[in-house]
Amino acid sequence: MRLLVRLCDHPQMTHSIESLVIEPLIIRHTHRLPLPEGPAGRGGVAARQFDAVLMSVGFKLSAELLERLSGLSEKAVLGIARRTLGTVREMVGDHVRHNSYFIDFPAKVPATEEFWARCVAEALRDSKSRGNVLSQLARGVLNLLSLPTYGRYQHTYEEMLAVQDELIASAGDRLTVLHAGGPPEDEVTALYLALAGSKTPLGEEHLSDLGTLAEHCAHGPQPEEIPVRENRAQVNAARLGVGADLLLDTVTDVLRLACALSDGDVTLQEPTRFRKLSRPVRRALMTGLESVVAGSPAKLSDVHAHREAFKRLGERLHPHEFRARLPHAVEVFAVARGEKQARSFDGRVQERLAEFDVPGGLALLKASPGKLFRALDHLLRIAADQEQRDAVVAAVEEFAPRVSGRVVLAVREHLHNRDRETGEQRMFVNRQGRAWATPDHRPAVPAEDRERLIAVLDAEIRRRLPAPGRLLVDPDVLDVALPLSGRATAAGLGVLPRGSVSVVDGELLRFFTYWKQAQYRTDYDLSALMLHDDYRTDAWLSYTELTNVGGKHSGDITEAPDGASEFINLNLARVRGTFIVPQVNIYAGEGFEQVEESFFGFMVRDGEQKGRPFEPRTVRMKSELRGPGRVALPLVFRRGDDGRWRAKWLHLYLRGISSGNRVEENQVSTATVVRGIVEREQLTVSYLVDLMSGDATDVELWDGAPVPDEPVTYIGLERPEGLHPDSRIITLENLRDLIPG
Missing domain, CATH: 3.40.50 (Rossmann fold)
Structure with a gap:
C-alpha cells in the first residue's frame, strides 16, 4: 500500500524522546490517540490511507478521529501514523517475523514418526553428520538436536510467505477501534492520575508505566489519594527527584521507595539489590524514617516483616552517620538487626489465635479492620460457640465501612466459594502467578454464618456504588471477573482478568507463541492438552505429537537467537474432549523473565480462511509471558452443554523442572490447577x-x-x-x- 511505503521511508520527524516513550503508553492503556494542536491542512487522503493500513493489522480509526486527522496537514498525519503503526503492531504481536518450521503450515504437516524418519534420512545423506547419527542409532538412543535439519528453520521468512495464500477477510476478524484523544499533555495527566489513584494493585507493566508517567507529571496535578502502597513508591521516587514532600506513613513505605530507586521489586516479593545512593537521597530516606517513627514509635514493629531487606538497605544508608540528628530512624535498623525489641501487631494477634482466644483476637483486630477481614475465616473456624461467631459477624458489620472495597470484594468471593472447597483441593496463586494446590483440611464455615456475612458484605458494596443513572x-x-488485583491479568491486547469467561466464535483455533533468547540457547515448546470433563487426559499436541484430534503443530524450534515462533491449529469440531489447555513449556534455556521477549496468543478463523500462520487481524488475544515458573498456562477453553466453546482466563505458571518440561510430564499438575480455577466462581x-x-x-x-x-x-x-x-x-x-x- 502506497501510504505504508511512504511511512517507512519518511524521515524521522522532530519528536522528543520523551514523547516517543509517553505516546505509546497512552495508546496501549486507553486506545486513544493523542492529537497535538497542529497546523490545519488537507490530510484527508493520508488519514484514509492510514485507516486502511491500520485495518490490515486489525485496528481502525473512529469516525471522529478520522475527521480530526483529516483536518491536519498531511505531514502531521504522516508523523502520527508512523508512530501509531509501530505501537499497534507491537500490541498485537505483529512487530516481529513469525516463521514456521513447516513452510506450508497448517497444510502438509507430517506425522511425528514420519517427520523424525525424514530428518534421520537427511542426516545420513550428510557426510558431516552420518558418523555421529550411525553411532547413536547403534546405541538405540537418538538425540534429535544432533540432526542438521531438526529444530532450525529450513527456509527464510520471505520463502514461507511466498507459498502462503492471502488471508480472506471475514466478518469475524478482530477490529479494535482507536478513538480521538485530547492534547498529549491532557492525556498524559489523565492516565497518570488514573494509575496513581488506582484502588487496586497494578500489574508489572502498568506499575512500570506509572513510574515513567510519575517522572513526567511530578510538577503537575496529583491524585487526592494513592491507596496502593506499590503505586505510592513509584510516585515517591518521582517526587524525590523534584524535591517534593514524600508521601510516607509506614517504615515499609520508605523501604518500597528505596526499591523503586534501585529499579527493584516494590511489591517486596523478590529481593532488591540496592544501589549506591547519593548523600542527599540517603538523607531524604533517613528523614522519612525519622518522621514516621517519631510520630508513632509502634510502627517500628513493621520492620519484622522485612528484616533482611532493611538490613541490606542499612548497608547503603549508613545510619550511624545520622545517629545524632535522626535517632528514631536509626532505631529501624537496630530492630532489623535484633538489637532492639519491637513486638509486632501480627505477632500479638497470632498469639491470641493460637490460644483459640477469639474475643482477645477480635479486640486486637478491631484496630486494623483490613486484617480483621483477612482473619475472618480463621476466627469463624476456631470460635468456641455461636456467641463468639455472632461477635465476629457483628465486628464485620461494624468495621466494614473502614475496609477497602477490593478487600471486601475478595472476602465476599472467598465466602461464596467456601462451602464448595471444603474437603477438596485448595488452590493457591501468589502475586507472580505461581500456582499450586493442596488438599483442603479446613473445617467448614457454618452455612448460616456464611450467609449472614455475605448479606452484610453485599449491603456494604451496594452502599458504596455510585448511582449510575x-x-x-x-x-x-x-x-468478566472483577479485577481485584492487576497482577491477576497479564499485559497485552484483549486480555481479561483471571477467572473471566468469554465466548469463542469460529471454527479454527490457532495458538501462537514467540520468544527471543537474550544470551543462551533457549527452547520453548508450545503444546495443547485435551482433557475430558472429569479432567482426565484425552490427547495432546506438541513436538512429540505433531498431528492429533483434528489439530496440527507447526514444528519444533529449538533455539531463538533471532526470535522463533510455534503454532498449533485446532479444528474445534474434531476435538473430543471438554477442555483444551494451551501451554508453553520451557524445555531448555532462559526463563520467561530472562528472555529478551516472549508472548502467547490465539487467533480465531473461519473454516475457509487461509492466510499466513500469523495474521494480526485474526488475533483475539496476545499476552506477555513474564512469570516465575517453567510452564505457562495462559487460559483454558471449555466446551459448554450448548456446544459452544468458552475461554476461561488463567494467567498461571507451574514450577516445572529446570529443563526438559513437556506436556506429557505435567498433565496431572496442569489438570489439578485447571480444575481449581474452572470450578471456582469469581465475582464478575x-x-x-x-x-x-x-x-x-x-x-x-x-x-x-x-x-x-x-x-x-x-x-x-x-x-x-x-x-x-x-x-x-x-x-x-x-x-x-x-x-x-
Missing part, C-alpha cells in the same frame, strides 16, 4: 451490575443501537462511538474503576 451494559462484559461484572440495579437505575443490555442522546454510564469490552461526551465509560482499559473505594 441510565446504565448501558455490553452483554459480553458480564462474565454481572455481580456489580445486579447490585446497581435499583429503582433509580435504568439498566439496559445494549447492542450499540440506538445511541442515546443523554449522558449514560456504559460498561463494555470496548468504547462505543457516538455516546454523549459527558458519559462515564468503563471498558477493559479502566475496568479497575468499577471497584469501589
Whole structure:
C-alpha cells in the first residue's frame, strides 16, 4: 500500500524522546490517540490511507478521529501514523517475523514418526553428520538436536510467505477501534492520575508505566489519594527527584521507595539489590524514617516483616552517620538487626489465635479492620460457640465501612466459594502467578454464618456504588471477573482478568507463541492438552505429537537467537474432549523473565480462511509471558452443554523442572490447577451490575443501537462511538474503576 511505503521511508520527524516513550503508553492503556494542536491542512487522503493500513493489522480509526486527522496537514498525519503503526503492531504481536518450521503450515504437516524418519534420512545423506547419527542409532538412543535439519528453520521468512495464500477477510476478524484523544499533555495527566489513584494493585507493566508517567507529571496535578502502597513508591521516587514532600506513613513505605530507586521489586516479593545512593537521597530516606517513627514509635514493629531487606538497605544508608540528628530512624535498623525489641501487631494477634482466644483476637483486630477481614475465616473456624461467631459477624458489620472495597470484594468471593472447597483441593496463586494446590483440611464455615456475612458484605458494596443513572451494559462484559488485583491479568491486547469467561466464535483455533533468547540457547515448546470433563487426559499436541484430534503443530524450534515462533491449529469440531489447555513449556534455556521477549496468543478463523500462520487481524488475544515458573498456562477453553466453546482466563505458571518440561510430564499438575480455577466462581461484572440495579437505575443490555442522546454510564469490552461526551465509560482499559473505594 502506497501510504505504508511512504511511512517507512519518511524521515524521522522532530519528536522528543520523551514523547516517543509517553505516546505509546497512552495508546496501549486507553486506545486513544493523542492529537497535538497542529497546523490545519488537507490530510484527508493520508488519514484514509492510514485507516486502511491500520485495518490490515486489525485496528481502525473512529469516525471522529478520522475527521480530526483529516483536518491536519498531511505531514502531521504522516508523523502520527508512523508512530501509531509501530505501537499497534507491537500490541498485537505483529512487530516481529513469525516463521514456521513447516513452510506450508497448517497444510502438509507430517506425522511425528514420519517427520523424525525424514530428518534421520537427511542426516545420513550428510557426510558431516552420518558418523555421529550411525553411532547413536547403534546405541538405540537418538538425540534429535544432533540432526542438521531438526529444530532450525529450513527456509527464510520471505520463502514461507511466498507459498502462503492471502488471508480472506471475514466478518469475524478482530477490529479494535482507536478513538480521538485530547492534547498529549491532557492525556498524559489523565492516565497518570488514573494509575496513581488506582484502588487496586497494578500489574508489572502498568506499575512500570506509572513510574515513567510519575517522572513526567511530578510538577503537575496529583491524585487526592494513592491507596496502593506499590503505586505510592513509584510516585515517591518521582517526587524525590523534584524535591517534593514524600508521601510516607509506614517504615515499609520508605523501604518500597528505596526499591523503586534501585529499579527493584516494590511489591517486596523478590529481593532488591540496592544501589549506591547519593548523600542527599540517603538523607531524604533517613528523614522519612525519622518522621514516621517519631510520630508513632509502634510502627517500628513493621520492620519484622522485612528484616533482611532493611538490613541490606542499612548497608547503603549508613545510619550511624545520622545517629545524632535522626535517632528514631536509626532505631529501624537496630530492630532489623535484633538489637532492639519491637513486638509486632501480627505477632500479638497470632498469639491470641493460637490460644483459640477469639474475643482477645477480635479486640486486637478491631484496630486494623483490613486484617480483621483477612482473619475472618480463621476466627469463624476456631470460635468456641455461636456467641463468639455472632461477635465476629457483628465486628464485620461494624468495621466494614473502614475496609477497602477490593478487600471486601475478595472476602465476599472467598465466602461464596467456601462451602464448595471444603474437603477438596485448595488452590493457591501468589502475586507472580505461581500456582499450586493442596488438599483442603479446613473445617467448614457454618452455612448460616456464611450467609449472614455475605448479606452484610453485599449491603456494604451496594452502599458504596455510585448511582449510575441510565446504565448501558455490553452483554459480553458480564462474565468478566472483577479485577481485584492487576497482577491477576497479564499485559497485552484483549486480555481479561483471571477467572473471566468469554465466548469463542469460529471454527479454527490457532495458538501462537514467540520468544527471543537474550544470551543462551533457549527452547520453548508450545503444546495443547485435551482433557475430558472429569479432567482426565484425552490427547495432546506438541513436538512429540505433531498431528492429533483434528489439530496440527507447526514444528519444533529449538533455539531463538533471532526470535522463533510455534503454532498449533485446532479444528474445534474434531476435538473430543471438554477442555483444551494451551501451554508453553520451557524445555531448555532462559526463563520467561530472562528472555529478551516472549508472548502467547490465539487467533480465531473461519473454516475457509487461509492466510499466513500469523495474521494480526485474526488475533483475539496476545499476552506477555513474564512469570516465575517453567510452564505457562495462559487460559483454558471449555466446551459448554450448548456446544459452544468458552475461554476461561488463567494467567498461571507451574514450577516445572529446570529443563526438559513437556506436556506429557505435567498433565496431572496442569489438570489439578485447571480444575481449581474452572470450578471456582469469581465475582464478575454481572455481580456489580445486579447490585446497581435499583429503582433509580435504568439498566439496559445494549447492542450499540440506538445511541442515546443523554449522558449514560456504559460498561463494555470496548468504547462505543457516538455516546454523549459527558458519559462515564468503563471498558477493559479502566475496568479497575468499577471497584469501589
